[in-house]
Structure formats: structure tokens, C-alpha cells
Amino acid sequence: MTTLTRPIRFLCLPAKCNFKGLHTHHLFDETSQRDIYSLNALLASYNRYGQFSTTWVLFSCIHRAKSDLNAYTFTPVLGACRALPRPERGRQVHGLMIKTGAESGTVAKTAVMDMYSKYGYLEDSVRAFKEMEFKDVVTWNALLSSFLRHGLAREALGAFEAMRVERVEISEFTLCSLLKACASLKASPQGKQVHGMVVVMGRDMLILGTALIDFYSAVGCISEAMKVFCGLNCRKDDAMFNSLVAGCVRNKKYKEALSIMSTMKPNVIALTSALTACSENSNLWIGKQIHCVAMRHGFTSDTQMCNVLLDMYAKCGKISNARSLFNGISNKNVVSWTSMIDAYGSHGNGLEALDLFKRMGEERSEVLPNSVTFLAVLSACGHSGLVEQGRECFNSAPEKYGLDLGPEHYGCFIDMLGRAGQIDEVWCVFQDMVEHGIRPTAAVWSALLNACGHNLDVTRGEVAAKHLLELEPNKPGNFVLVSNFYATIGRWDSVDQLRSIMEMKGLVKEVGSSWVTDSKCHESDFT
Incomplete structure (x- = not known):
């Protein structure tokens, strides 16, 4: 009894304390006096409270001091390995499990599966699954998660069908994974159909409600998502809102979105979503109200919140407000800097954008x-x-920062050169892109076409137009762009021909618009 009481007192500490090296070593010195059960509990406790490095060092000491390691020793350290760098660390632990015979159990094998999956080794994760003699619902759920984590939604649905054939009991987690795959x-x-299963089986809607809302939102059925939300009899938590x-x-x-916001207790995630709505809708009035709410609840210390506020003010044309917010961010991240640079660039303040860069x-x-x-920065220039x-x-990205340039960077640079009348350099840059194995996108062909239009480069412009329409044959904007090119060079027969093709395909030119709502009288339109 005495041996077990002492470790239990230590187990309470991680919830309150951030263990430092000295205290940790003090505990490690006693590993030889403790039994394996109390040490397993201590490992599990460290891992549960996110002390992953401590979990690893303690496990290393246990391995040196003890020979009776079991599955419950390895399970928490596998969890720690998933959060620590160096995948070989996890492989070493797996090898030791095989050596000590602790790998055969379902719990340990599932932990191995999960570790390999989170390292990005799907093949090893699936192999661990296939090697298991008995597979419970947790194991199958781990397989579903592995497929979804690697973007293999169809394989996840296939695994679910196999799960049903094996008559494995379905859990709420299983249904959540299915909804994510769909x-x-x-x-x-x-x-x-999964929604029907949820209803028929009478599953916990507190868990599945959010997954159903996410599913219907993702497939564009927002009215169905609202029906799910309004029909929930359980307590609606922040995640659902x-x-x-x-x-x-x-x-x-x-x-x-803004109407729902008015009925709930504010939180950072909801406010950032609502601010996105204000940015997209150029609604400065509501955006300012949300800013006030964020200040009142102390959310403006959150970097993500400040970044979204900055973006909202910039898109509503209030560049000075955006800069004030930027200056006030204590922990600026790359999004903060990029958002402010982009704000300056989109307002034609290229020198300010460069200075900030x-x-x-x-x-x-x-x-x-x-x-x-x-x-x-390229866009600002x-x-x-x-x-x-x-x-x-453009040249400093790979040379100074080691960044790989993508087609979007080439397209932006080509557009810049074309506007400056440097058409020969435009095609040199394009050739460089092709030589680097970068496939031209529609945006690149559009930039080339614009450059040819500005510089009356007819022959190469027609090549760009041909590739653009082949790549995206049903996008109205592309037909308008090609039509403008032919109008610039005086080929009105080609312009008429393109209009006829658009009519035949039922393509309609998108109507542009620009406005900012900055008046209290519009509040009723959004709340």
C-alpha cells in the first residue's frame, strides 16, 4: 500500500505544475525503488498533461532500470513519440515492444498504428492493423482516422464497409469519421444516409451534432445544417455555434452568420468567422461592433483575432486602422506581417509594403x-x-530564403513585367518556369495573355489564349479576357465568334461590384 500511495501523490502534480529538469531528475532517481505499475501510471500522467519530453526521459530511465516492461509502459510513450520530433524514436520503441513481447495486445498495437499514422507512415500504420488478431472498435476508428489524415476519404468509407462485414459495434467516433469522409x-x-443511421440508432447528438453541421455546410446544404442545429434537444455548446x-x-x-452571432456568448473562433463575413461583405459597421465586443471580452490579445480584424479593416478601405492594429500586436506571426503587406499592396502603397517586408x-x-x-510583396510591387x-x-525568394517559387509567383511577376512593357523578359521568365518543371496554370496563361495584349504581341498572345481556353473551357472570365485581347489588336471577327461560343455554352459574364457598408441604418440588414 505504501508503494502505491507515493506515486499517486505525484500524479496530481502535472495538472498544476510545469515540471522542470531538476524535479524530474529527482523523480527519475527513484525508478529502481518503484514498481512497474506505479511507473506506468506516472508515464500516463505525464503524457496526459502534455509533458512529452519528460515522458520520454522517464521511459528511458525505466528501460535502463526495469526488465518487466509491459503494454501499459509503452502506450503512453508511443503517445509522446507522436508529439516529439524524429520518427526513428517511435520506431525504436516499436522495436523494443516486439523484443519484449509487449506488442501483441490490441491496446498497444492500436497505439503503434496511431503513431505511424501521425508520423505520415500510412503503410506502416495499415500493416500494424493487418497484423492484429483481435480488432475492436477503437482499432477500426484508428484506421478510419489514418485514412482521413492522409486525404483518403474513399478508403475510409471502404474500411467502414469492412467494419460492418465484421459486425463491429459502431461508436459516435466512427460516425463522425464517416461524416468527415462524406x-x-x-x-x-x-x-x-449516415445522418439517418444517427437518428435510427439514437446516438449522442452532443457529439454528432457538430459533425452533421460541418457535413451539411461542406456540401453546400446550409439550410439542412440549420435544421440540424434548431432540431437539437441537447445543450448547444460553443463548438456547435x-x-x-x-x-x-x-x-x-x-x-x-451575423444573426446567429447575436444569440450566442462571444468567443474567439465565432468572432473570427463573423469578421470574415464582414470582410467578404465589406460591412465596416458590423466589423466595428465585433471589434468592440472583442475588446470588451479581452480577445484582442489573441494574435489570430487581431490578424482577422486587420484584414477586415484593410478590405473595408481603412488602411490606417489596419496599421494601428498591426502595431498593437505583441506577438506578430507570419500571417500578421503578410496581411499588413497585402493591405498596403492592395491599396497601391507599394513602397510601404516593401518597407514593411x-x-x-x-x-x-x-x-x-x-x-x-x-x-x-510581388503583388504590391x-x-x-x-x-x-x-x-x-522574386530573385531573393530562392537565393536568400530557400523558398520554392510556385506558378502563382511566376504569374504575378509576369503580369508585373508585362505592364512595364518588358515582353521579352516575360517569355524568358516563362521559359525559366517550364525548365524548373512547374506546370503553367490558368492564372499564368492569363498573365501571359494580358502581357501580350499590353505589348501587342499577337502571335504569342494567340498561343496563350489557346492554352487558357483549353485549360478552363467553361469559365466566363477567360472568354472575356481573350475577347479583350482580340479587341485590343482589332480582330473584331474573333470577338464576335467568342461571344457566340459563350451564348451557345450559356456562359454569362460575372458582374463586378464594390461597396462598403459604414452606416448604422444598414444594421438591420445583417443582424
Whole structure:
């Protein structure tokens, strides 16, 4: 009894304390005096409270001091390996499990599966599954999760069919995974069948309600998502509200998103979704109200919240408000810097965007630009006609920062050069892109076509037009772009021909619009 009481007192500590090395070593010195059961409990406790490095070091000491390791020794350390770097660490533990004979149990084998899956080794994860003699619902759920984690939704549905053949009992987690697979595949009929199973089986809607809302939102049936939400008899938690708000925003139902927001207790996730609605709808009035709510609840210390607020003000044309928010962010991340650079660029303030980009690496935070940052800087240079600076930025991405340039970067740079009248360099850049094995996208062909139009490069422009329409033959904007090119060079017969093709295909030119709502009288439209 004495031996067991002492470790239990230690088990309470991780919830309150952040263990430092000295205290940890003090505990490790006693491993030889403790039995394996109390040490297993201590390992599980460290892992449960996120002390992964401590879990690993303690396990290493146990391995040196004890010979009677069992499945309950390995399970928590496998969980820690998933969160720690160096995949070979996990493989070493798996090898030791095989050596000690602790691998055969269902619990241990499922932990091995999960570890390999989270490392990205799907083949090893599936192999561990196939080697198991007895597979329970947790094991099958781990397989479903593995497939979904690697973007293999069809394989996940196939695993579920096999699960039914084996007559394995289905859990709420199983149904959540199925709904995720159906959402990923946009498989509306199959997802509705899963919804039917949920109802018939009388499963816990507190768990499955959010998954159903996510599914219907993903397949574009936002009215069905609202029906699920309104029909829930259980207590609606923040996750359900947040899911519905995000679903409304995803489906451009901005009024509904903001209306739901007015009925719930504010939280960071819901407010960021609502701010996205304000950004997309250019509703500065509601955006300001949400900013006030965020300040009142102390959410403006959250970097993600500030980033979304910054984006909202920028898209509503309030660049000075966006900069004030940026200056006030104490822990700026790469999104903060990129958002502000993009805000300057989209408002034609290319020099300010470049200045901010140069400051980025000089700050104490040492936040490095990523590929999106470079795209924002290139776009800013293009909008402001800063060709030399844009060229320097384009060349520095791989040379200085080791970043791989994608078709979006080439397209942006080509557009910039084309506007500056440097058509020969445009095609040199395009050739460089092809030589680097980057496949031209529709955006690249569009940029080339625009460049040819600006510089009256007829022959190569027709090549670009042909490739663009072959790549995206049913996009109205492409026909408009090609039509404008032919109009520029005076080929009106080709313009008429393109209009006839659009009419025959039933393609309609998208209508552009631009407005900002900044008046209290519009509040009723959104709440």
C-alpha cells in the first residue's frame, strides 16, 4: 500500500505544475525503488498533461532500470513519440515492444498504428492493423482516422464497409469519421444516409451534432445544417455555434452568420468567422461592433483575432486602422506581417509594403517570410509599378530564403513585367518556369495573355489564349479576357465568334461590384 500511495501523490502534480529538469531528475532517481505499475501510471500522467519530453526521459530511465516492461509502459510513450520530433524514436520503441513481447495486445498495437499514422507512415500504420488478431472498435476508428489524415476519404468509407462485414459495434467516433469522409468527397447522399443511421440508432447528438453541421455546410446544404442545429434537444455548446457560423460564412450566408452571432456568448473562433463575413461583405459597421465586443471580452490579445480584424479593416478601405492594429500586436506571426503587406499592396502603397517586408526579418521576433508573403510583396510591387524592386524580391525568394517559387509567383511577376512593357523578359521568365518543371496554370496563361495584349504581341498572345481556353473551357472570365485581347489588336471577327461560343455554352459574364457598408441604418440588414 505504501508503494502505491507515493506515486499517486505525484500524479496530481502535472495538472498544476510545469515540471522542470531538476524535479524530474529527482523523480527519475527513484525508478529502481518503484514498481512497474506505479511507473506506468506516472508515464500516463505525464503524457496526459502534455509533458512529452519528460515522458520520454522517464521511459528511458525505466528501460535502463526495469526488465518487466509491459503494454501499459509503452502506450503512453508511443503517445509522446507522436508529439516529439524524429520518427526513428517511435520506431525504436516499436522495436523494443516486439523484443519484449509487449506488442501483441490490441491496446498497444492500436497505439503503434496511431503513431505511424501521425508520423505520415500510412503503410506502416495499415500493416500494424493487418497484423492484429483481435480488432475492436477503437482499432477500426484508428484506421478510419489514418485514412482521413492522409486525404483518403474513399478508403475510409471502404474500411467502414469492412467494419460492418465484421459486425463491429459502431461508436459516435466512427460516425463522425464517416461524416468527415462524406464531406471531403462532397458525397451528399451517403452523408444523409449516415445522418439517418444517427437518428435510427439514437446516438449522442452532443457529439454528432457538430459533425452533421460541418457535413451539411461542406456540401453546400446550409439550410439542412440549420435544421440540424434548431432540431437539437441537447445543450448547444460553443463548438456547435462556431460550426454553424463558419458554415454560413463558407456558403456566403453572411446575414445568417451575423444573426446567429447575436444569440450566442462571444468567443474567439465565432468572432473570427463573423469578421470574415464582414470582410467578404465589406460591412465596416458590423466589423466595428465585433471589434468592440472583442475588446470588451479581452480577445484582442489573441494574435489570430487581431490578424482577422486587420484584414477586415484593410478590405473595408481603412488602411490606417489596419496599421494601428498591426502595431498593437505583441506577438506578430507570419500571417500578421503578410496581411499588413497585402493591405498596403492592395491599396497601391507599394513602397510601404516593401518597407514593411524589409523590416520583417529585422524585428526581434525574427519571423521569416513564407511563400504567401512573397506573393503579397510581388503583388504590391506590381500594383505600384515597382519593377526593379519586384525583380529583386522574386530573385531573393530562392537565393536568400530557400523558398520554392510556385506558378502563382511566376504569374504575378509576369503580369508585373508585362505592364512595364518588358515582353521579352516575360517569355524568358516563362521559359525559366517550364525548365524548373512547374506546370503553367490558368492564372499564368492569363498573365501571359494580358502581357501580350499590353505589348501587342499577337502571335504569342494567340498561343496563350489557346492554352487558357483549353485549360478552363467553361469559365466566363477567360472568354472575356481573350475577347479583350482580340479587341485590343482589332480582330473584331474573333470577338464576335467568342461571344457566340459563350451564348451557345450559356456562359454569362460575372458582374463586378464594390461597396462598403459604414452606416448604422444598414444594421438591420445583417443582424
